[in-house]
Amino acid sequence: MDTMIPYIQIQAEPIDSSDKVKQADEFQPPPDCGGVCYFEGVIRNHNHGKKVHYLEYEAYEDLAYKELKRIAHEAAEKFDVKKISIIHRVGRLEIGDTAVSIRVATHHRREAFESCQYIIDSLKVRVPIWKKEVYLDGCHEWTQCTHS
Amino acid sequence: MKIHIQYFAALRDARGLKEEWIEKDPSSNPSALAIFQQLKTEYGFAYDANQIRFAVNGDFAPSTALIKDGDTLVFIPPVSGG
Numbered sequence: 001m002d003t004m005i006p007y008i009q010i011q012a013e014p015i016d017s018s019d020k021v022k023q024a025d026e027f028q029p030p031p032d033c034g035g036v037c038y039f040e041g042v043i044r045n046h047n048h049g050k051k052v053h054y055l056e057y058e059a060y061e062d063l064a065y066k067e068l069k070r071i072a073h074e075a076a077e078k079f080d081v082k083k084i085s086i087i088h089r090v091g092r093l094e095i096g097d098t099a100v101s102i103r104v105a106t107h108h109r110r111e112a113f114e115s116c117q118y119i120i121d122s123l124k125v126r127v128p129i130w131k132k133e134v135y136l137d138g139c140h141e142w143t144q145c146t147h148s
Numbered sequence: 149m150k151i152h153i154q155y156f157a158a159l160r161d162a163r164g165l166k167e168e169w170i171e172k173d174p175s176s177n178p179s180a181l182a183i184f185q186q187l188k189t190e191y192g193f194a195y196d197a198n199q200i201r202f203a204v205n206g207d208f209a210p211s212t213a214l215i216k217d218g219d220t221l222v223f224i225p226p227v228s229g230g
Contacts (some may be wrong), residue, residue, distance in 0.1 A: 005163070005218070015225070021212070027205055041230050044160075056227070058156060060154070060156050060203070060224065062206050063203050063206060063208070063222070063224075064229075066206070066207060067208075074166075082165055088229060091188060093158050094218075099229075099230065100229070108200065120230055122229070123229055123230045124227070124229060124230040125227065126227070127227060127229045128156070128222075128224050129227060129229025129230075130156060130157035130158075130227055130228050130229070131228040131229065132157070141226070142157045142158040142228070143228045144159070144226040144227075144228055
């Protein structure tokens with residue numbers, strides 16, 4: 001029986017502004033887990049050859065929460081994940097900011113890597129969250145996920 | 149019948165609104181797709197219908213979903229989270 005309840009959060013507040021060690025400590029893997037995988041999606045300064053100034057993320061929040069929960073439960077079932085945390089920011093993000101943080105805990109390392117990848121790959125094509133890139137030349141564009 | 153439409157991202161920019169209520173004749177039995185195509189024609193959305201997913205009353209729905217009085221319909225352009 002799947003009793004894992006994923007921690008899902010969509011927030012404007014920075015994910016990593018406060019004590020990163022404290023955040024890591026708060027994700028306590030269950031005692032039967034030997035593999036913990038963290039992924040952070042970080043804002044980079046370029047895309048498709050253009051120089052990025054900043055990004056704005058927007059979510060259809062009700063449905064984004066629902067779909068993130070579905071993805072988390074799928075990952076839990078496929079990879080026997082015991083604990084999942086997904087946090088996605090919305091609003092304006094600067095270069096170097098963390099846009100999404102995913103944490104998983106599994107018995108063994110292979111499932112930790114694979115489930116973490118499954119969650120971010122699924123999120124990027126399914127969840128109703130959009131990113132607008134604002135470039136140094138003043139142009140902006142609502143992007144589409146085209147690469148991994 | 150009145151239908152609540154919500155727009156996000158590039159579609160909100162194109163329409164110039166976050167949301168609106170539109171009137172439809174209930175006997176026309178409009179689908180989500182048909183409503184999108186009507187609004188696309190009216191406002192010149194750049195997206196083709198096959199690029200859009202639909203949500204009705206808070207969850208994904210097929211393009212063929214029939215829209216009823218009071219429903220909330222959201223057009224979901226290609227996403228780019230993460």
